[in-house]
Amino acid sequence: MISDPDLSNPDSLPDPDPSGGGLFGDAAPSAAPAPYRVLARAYRPVRFGELIGQDAMVRILRRAFELNRVAHGFMLTGVRGTGKTTTARIIARALNCIGPDGRGGPTADPCGVCANCVAILADRHPDVLEMDAASHTGVDDIREIIEVTRYRPIQARMKVFIIDEVHMLSRNAFNALLKTLEEPPAQVTFIFATTELRKVPVTVLSRCQRFDLRRVSQRELAAHFAAIAARERARLSADALAIIARAADGSVRDGLSLLDQAISLSGAAPSGPGGETAAEIDAAMVADMLGLADRGLVFDLFEAVMRGRADLALALSETAHQRGADPGLVLSDLLELLHTVSRLKAVPALREGSELPEAERVRCGALAERLGMAVLGRAWQMLLKGIAEIEQAPNRQDAADMILIRLCHVHDLPTPGELVRRLTQAGSAAPSAAAAPDPGRSAPDPESAAFPAEPAEGVRRLSGGPGAPSAQAALQTALQVAQAASFDPAPSLRSWREVVAHVASRREPTLHGHLRHCVHPVRFAPPVIELRCEPEAPRDLTQRLGAILLEATGTRWTIAISRQPGEPTLAEQSGEVEAKSRTAAEAHPLVQAILLAFPGARIGALRDTRLDEYGLLPETVADERQAVQGDFTPLGAEPPGPGEFTFEPDDLPENDR
The missing domain is CATH 3.40.50.300 (P-loop containing nucleotide triphosphate hydrolases)
Known part of the structure; x- marks a missing residue:
C-alpha cells in the first residue's frame, strides 16, 4: 500500500512523471507557437x-x-x-x-x-x-x-x-x-x-x-515576389505577380504586404519542404482581392469606348461592378492604359522594350496605331475630370456610366481646328450648322478603332502659326516698334503716362504702383503737375516723384495736390479699354459660334499688339480715337490695322486644348 506523501516534508514529494504529465496527473502545457512574421x-x-x-x-x-x-x-x-x-x-x-x-x-x-x-x-x-x-x-x-x-x-x-x-x-x-x-x-x-x-x-x-532611393520597376518587383513566393511554397501566376507589382507602385514593402495577403487566398496553406504545394493563385483572384477589374476586361472596356460602343462599355462596366471592382479604380485603370497607349503613340521605339508584358505591349501597340493623338488627348482630359466627378457623385457606379457614355462619343466630336475651318468656310453661318457633323465625313464604324486624324490647320492659324499672315505681320510690327524704342537713350517725359513709365524704369516698384493705381492727373504742363491722390497714397509721394524728375531732367518740377476730380487713374483707363475689347470680342459672330459649339468654353485673356504696357493705346492714337474698337475678322481676311487680337490656350474648353 502506498502511503500519502507528507506535505510538511518537501523531500517526501514524488518526482515529476518523466512521460510529460503534470504533477497532479494533468497534461503538460504545450509550447506556444512562434508568432508569424509578415x-x-x-x-x-x-x-x-x-x-x-x-x-x-x-x-x-x-x-x-x-x-x-x-x-x-x-x-x-x-x-x-x-x-x-x-x-x-x-x-x-x-x-x-x-x-x-x-x-x-x-x-x-x-x-x-x-x-x-x-x-x-x-x-x-x-x-x-x-x-x-x-x-x-x-x-x-x-x-x-x-x-x-x-x-x-x-x-x-x-x-x-x-x-x-x-x-x-x-x-x-x-x-x-x-x-x-x-x-x-x-x-x-x-x-x-x-x-x-x-x-x-x-x-x-x-x-x-x-x-x-528610386522606385523599383515593376519587372524587378515581379521577379522578387516570384522568388519569395517560391520560398514560401506558394504558386502565383505571372499575371497575378504583375498585378501585385503594378499595385505596389515601386514600393517593395507595399508589394510584400499585398503578396502576403494574396498567398492567403490559396486553398491550402503553404507547407514546409517536402509537403504539398498550395493551389495556384491567378490574376482574377488578385484582382478581386484588390478591388480591381481584370486587365483583359480593362482592355475590352477601353476598346469598346474608343469604338463608340456604349452598350458594350456599360455591360463591361456592370461586369466589373458585379465582381467588386470600385468604379473609381476602373476609371483609374483606363487612365493608366490610356497613358501607356499615348506613350507608345508618341515614342514608337518603346514597343520594342521589355518594360511591358508581351500581351499588353501587343494590344497597346495596336491601339496606338489606330488612335489619333487628338482623340487620346481629349479622352485623357475627360477621364481626369470624370474621376474627380465620381468622388462627388451620390452613386459612384452611375457617375462612372455617364463618364463612359461621354467617352464613347469622343471620336464624334470635331477637333477645334476642324470646327474653326468649318465656321470660316461658312462665314457667319448659324452656330447649329457649324456644330453639325460634316456630310463628307462618314459615320464611325462601330467595329473599327481607326479614328480621324487630327487636323491642326485651324489651331495653327488661331495661334498665329503657319497660315496666319496677319498675326505674323502684327508680330513684326510690334518687334519693330520695340526695337525702335529700345534705342532712345533719353527719357521722354511729354505726358503723365511717360512720367509713370520712367518711374518704373528706375526700379521703384512701390512708387510706380501708387502712381498707377492711386493718382488722378489733373493738369500736366511741364514742369508743373497737378494731381489728386487717393487716401491710400503715401504722404511723401510728391517729394519722391519730384526728386526722380529732377534727376532725370535737371529741372526742378512743381508737383501740386489738387482737389479737382482729374482723369481716371492709369489702372482705371486700362480696365475701360479691356472691357470695351471684351465686349467687342463677345459680339463677334465667329466667337459666338465657337462658344455655342463648345459648351463651357470661355474667352481668356485678350492681347492687342497696339496696346502699351499699361493696356492703353499709344497716346497719339488715343487722341484721334476716343473709343477702342475690337478688331475681329474671319481668319484669312485682311487685318484692319497693324494689330489684332489673339487667343490664349484657355480660350478653348478644357477637354479640347
Whole structure:
C-alpha cells in the first residue's frame, strides 16, 4: 500500500512523471507557437547585395568602404518602402562588423554572425540608436542625442544614430543639430531617412551625403515576389505577380504586404519542404482581392469606348461592378492604359522594350496605331475630370456610366481646328450648322478603332502659326516698334503716362504702383503737375516723384495736390479699354459660334499688339480715337490695322486644348 506523501516534508514529494504529465496527473502545457512574421519583415535585406533596384547607391557605398571614405552623415530619401531604414541598418552593421574571428574592420559585406551584427539585427545594440522623428520632434530629444555623442561607444566601433522621418523635426531641433552634424566626434555617424526631402533645411542637407532611393520597376518587383513566393511554397501566376507589382507602385514593402495577403487566398496553406504545394493563385483572384477589374476586361472596356460602343462599355462596366471592382479604380485603370497607349503613340521605339508584358505591349501597340493623338488627348482630359466627378457623385457606379457614355462619343466630336475651318468656310453661318457633323465625313464604324486624324490647320492659324499672315505681320510690327524704342537713350517725359513709365524704369516698384493705381492727373504742363491722390497714397509721394524728375531732367518740377476730380487713374483707363475689347470680342459672330459649339468654353485673356504696357493705346492714337474698337475678322481676311487680337490656350474648353 502506498502511503500519502507528507506535505510538511518537501523531500517526501514524488518526482515529476518523466512521460510529460503534470504533477497532479494533468497534461503538460504545450509550447506556444512562434508568432508569424509578415513577409516584409521576414525577407528584409541584411546585406547590400540583397537590396533591389538601388544599384547606383549600392555601388557607391561599396566603393566607399573599400577606400575607407565613409561619410559621417547620410541622407536617405525616397518614397515609402524602397529601403531607407533597411539601408541605414546595413550601414550600421557594415561600420561595426568585427568578423567571425573578432578581428575584422569596417566592410561592405558584414558577416552577420559576430556579436555586433547579431545585436544590430535584433534591434538591441546599445550603440545603434534609432529614433522616430515623427514622435520625437522637439529640441530636447536632439539635445539628448548630442549629449550621448560625447561618450565613446559601449560595445561597438561606432555610435550610429538613425533618425527616421527626419523632416518632422522642428526648426529649433534642426538648429540644435547643425554644429554636431558638421563636426561630429570621430566615433559617431548620423543616418537620416525621409520621404519629404524638401522639408529638410538646406543647412542639414549640405552636411550629409545624399542618396535618392528610386522606385523599383515593376519587372524587378515581379521577379522578387516570384522568388519569395517560391520560398514560401506558394504558386502565383505571372499575371497575378504583375498585378501585385503594378499595385505596389515601386514600393517593395507595399508589394510584400499585398503578396502576403494574396498567398492567403490559396486553398491550402503553404507547407514546409517536402509537403504539398498550395493551389495556384491567378490574376482574377488578385484582382478581386484588390478591388480591381481584370486587365483583359480593362482592355475590352477601353476598346469598346474608343469604338463608340456604349452598350458594350456599360455591360463591361456592370461586369466589373458585379465582381467588386470600385468604379473609381476602373476609371483609374483606363487612365493608366490610356497613358501607356499615348506613350507608345508618341515614342514608337518603346514597343520594342521589355518594360511591358508581351500581351499588353501587343494590344497597346495596336491601339496606338489606330488612335489619333487628338482623340487620346481629349479622352485623357475627360477621364481626369470624370474621376474627380465620381468622388462627388451620390452613386459612384452611375457617375462612372455617364463618364463612359461621354467617352464613347469622343471620336464624334470635331477637333477645334476642324470646327474653326468649318465656321470660316461658312462665314457667319448659324452656330447649329457649324456644330453639325460634316456630310463628307462618314459615320464611325462601330467595329473599327481607326479614328480621324487630327487636323491642326485651324489651331495653327488661331495661334498665329503657319497660315496666319496677319498675326505674323502684327508680330513684326510690334518687334519693330520695340526695337525702335529700345534705342532712345533719353527719357521722354511729354505726358503723365511717360512720367509713370520712367518711374518704373528706375526700379521703384512701390512708387510706380501708387502712381498707377492711386493718382488722378489733373493738369500736366511741364514742369508743373497737378494731381489728386487717393487716401491710400503715401504722404511723401510728391517729394519722391519730384526728386526722380529732377534727376532725370535737371529741372526742378512743381508737383501740386489738387482737389479737382482729374482723369481716371492709369489702372482705371486700362480696365475701360479691356472691357470695351471684351465686349467687342463677345459680339463677334465667329466667337459666338465657337462658344455655342463648345459648351463651357470661355474667352481668356485678350492681347492687342497696339496696346502699351499699361493696356492703353499709344497716346497719339488715343487722341484721334476716343473709343477702342475690337478688331475681329474671319481668319484669312485682311487685318484692319497693324494689330489684332489673339487667343490664349484657355480660350478653348478644357477637354479640347
